[in-house]
Amino acid sequence: MHILHSAKFLKSAASLRDMPADHGWEVAFAGRSNAGKSSALNVLASHKGLARVSKTPGRTQLLNVFSIDDDRRLIDLPGYGYAKVPVGVRDQWRGMVDGFLRNREALKGLILIMDSRHPLKDFDRQMLDYAAGIAKPCHVLLTKADKLSRNVATSTLNAVRKELGADGSDDAKVSVQLFSAPAKTGLDEARAVIARWLEITIPGKSQSRALPPQ
Numbered sequence: 001m002h003i004l005h006s007a008k009f010l011k012s013a014a015s016l017r018d019m020p021a022d023h024g025w026e027v028a029f030a031g032r033s034n035a036g037k038s039s040a041l042n043v044l045a046s047h048k049g050l051a052r053v054s055k056t057p058g059r060t061q062l063l064n065v066f067s068i069d070d071d072r073r074l075i076d077l078p079g080y081g082y083a084k085v086p087v088g089v090r091d092q093w094r095g096m097v098d099g100f101l102r103n104r105e106a107l108k109g110l111i112l113i114m115d116s117r118h119p120l121k122d123f124d125r126q127m128l129d130y131a132a133g134i135a136k137p138c139h140v141l142l143t144k145a146d147k148l149s150r151n152v153a154t155s156t157l158n159a160v161r162k163e164l165g166a167d168g169s170d171d172a173k174v175s176v177q178l179f180s181a182p183a184k185t186g187l188d189e190a191r192a193v194i195a196r197w198l199e200i201t202i203p204g205k206s207q208s209r210a211l212p213p214q
């Protein structure tokens, strides 16, 4: 069983003051609405209903927090791109996400969800620039890869990697992979990145760092 399996919904935060204390390790998930963020979270945690809360009316614009253990959390950032959100609400949520990304010490990396059929839209580029600006690594999941032929999926992956200068090393600031929730494509690869950022040792995986002394 993978460690992400123990992820449980902890709370929805309407403001940064509502967030759990800023300690330990966190990985945040971001993406345009409908890109497949909830599906990716559910399948990564092997928990069908985990991210249901993120879809609950009234909670789509909150920071939804899932705890893995006392020191490790997954943060589901509000999906971007709801067409009918009033400007005031949008600005408020942008401010909250901005404040979270900029100031959160526990945040170790960002998983950016993109639909593999339409990668690198404006929002995606803004998030990548943002992550680079705050010196946090970003791992891109090109989701819905099951909707592409193998050839198109591979060429999309290569094109996005090339464009982002993702060189494939563990220490790269940007990395990219194909993902499919229903086909479970890319699950191990994505989990390995998250485990590395959360400093969880996976038996037999030498690239993960050992847990620090308690």
Ligand code: GDP
Pocket (backbone or CB within 6 Å): 031, 032, 033, 034, 035, 036, 037, 038, 039, 040, 079, 113, 143, 144, 145, 146, 147, 179, 180, 181, 182, 183
């Ligand atoms: P979110 O708004 O980013 O959280 O997106 P959802 O996870 O709710 O997914 C939006 C829609 O895309 C839903 O109908 C999902 O079933 C579908 N979807 C998500 N991921 C995949 C995937 O990898 N493959 C396919 N074929 N459909 C997907």
